Amino acid sequence: MAESLKIKVTVAGRVYPLKVKNANEEEGMRKAATKINDLVSNFEKNYAVSDKQDVLAMCALQFASLIEIKAINKEEDLTEAIKKISKLNVLLDEHLNK
Numbered sequence: 320m321a322e323s324l325k326i327k328v329t330v331a332g333r334v335y336p337l338k339v340k341n342a343n344e345e346e347g348m349r350k351a352a353t354k355i356n357d358l359v360s361n362f363e364k365n366y367a368v369s370d371k372q373d374v375l376a377m378c379a380l381q382f383a384s385l386i387e388i389k390a391i392n393k394e395e396d397l398t399e400a401i402k403k404i405s406k407l408n409v410l411l412d413e414h415l416n417k
Contacts, residue, residue, distance in 0.1 A: 323338035323339060323340060324338065324339050324340070324341070324342075324344075324345055325337070325338055326338075326339055326345055326348065326349075328348055328349060328352040329352065329356070330352050330355050330356065330359075331355070331356065331359050331371050331374065331375055332371070355375075355378055355382075358378045358381060358382075359371075359374050359375070359378060362374045362377050362378070
């Protein structure tokens with residue numbers, strides 16, 4: 320079994336030690352931490368929020384909403400694709416039955 324890599328990431332001014340499975344997971348964690356820190360900085364600059372917990376809650380809401388929006392869009396795209404495939408099947412059936 321491969322050994323875990325020990326890394327440290329800083330989120331909102333605090334250092335967190337983590338264990339990751341591989342370099343890809345490490346890169347993902349570091350990119351996520353960077354995005355969170357950028358968003359924290361943005362919220363602190365643009366809103367009168369001084370409590371880190373409130374800022375982190377706003378970040379969590381932002382990221383969670385992006386995930387939900389993507390899921391909704393994916394579902395809508397899938398529904399639209401199914402409708403188009405159904406229409407194509409009808410056209411193919413009509414053509415083949417001639």
